[in-house]
Amino acid sequence: MIGTGRGSWAVITPIIPPFNSDKCSFTYFIANGGRLTGLEPRKHRKTKERTQRPGAHVLSPGDTLTEKAGHRLTEVFAADDPTGTLQAVWKVKEQMRALLRTGTLAGAEAAREELKVLVEAAARPETNRLYRTVCKWWPEIEVLIVTGATTGKVEANNTTIKNIKRTARGYRNAANYKSVILMRSAVRTAA
Known part of the structure; x- marks a missing residue:
């Protein structure tokens, strides 16, 4: 009897096809005597390049931007940043990355001086706080640059x-x- 006994729920539950196609419909299933034959695995669609929200290139590292992304970033700075504040802060971020990538203490000291100039040009409380933090942690940053040791x-x-x-x-x-x-x-x- 349908619907009784152990596991009978499988008999009375509706059949849900895995995806919509001519060869995988309820009618096709019944016509083939309950066999799902001739099915191929689902082919994945090729996804388009992920589109980023406007201004997302601001957060990307400058040295990894493609030519198109660099052009877009320039457009964002020109259109959405009339005061130049966003571009100044972005330059501070890039200089901080450059400072941490240097391999010598002399190079790090030069990058720190350049960072100071950019922070003064940006004149933002966030960049000022960043520079104070760099100055406070400078001995530890020097150890990082010399040894490359991190936590x-x-x-x-x-x-x-x-x-x-x-x-x-x-x-x-x-x-x-x-x-x-x-x-x-x-x-x-x-x-």
């Missing part, structure tokens, strides 16, 4: 530990918690 690995480990804690719903035994952290760390190191 990226430590931050990744902290994130992993937080994810273990989140998925564990609270360990009652500290030894078990520690052993799970060490095992996952060992697995990541071995991979």
Whole structure:
């Protein structure tokens, strides 16, 4: 009897075709005696280039912009920035990136001086605060430039530990918690 017994819901549920085509309709299904034959996997449409919102190039690194994107950025500055503030702040951002990419202390000091000139030209509280932060952290920035050492690995480990804690719903035994952290760390190191 239809609708009784274990798993009978599969018999009485309507059949939903996976996608709309001539060879995959309910009529085609019935005509072929309930067999879904002749079906090909769904072909993915070619997606157009992702269109960005207007002004999104402002956030992109200047050295990675295509010629078209650089032209668009110039148009945005010309049309939407009559005071030149946005362009000045963008130059500060680019100079900060250049400062962090330098490989020598002399190059970093020159980039810092250029950053100071651009910050003064921008005359914005945000850029002033950025420059004060750079000055305050200058010894650490020098260490970064000389050694290239960052806290990226430590931050990744902290994130992993937080994810273990989140998925564990609270360990009652500290030894078990520690052993799970060490095992996952060992697995990541071995991979």
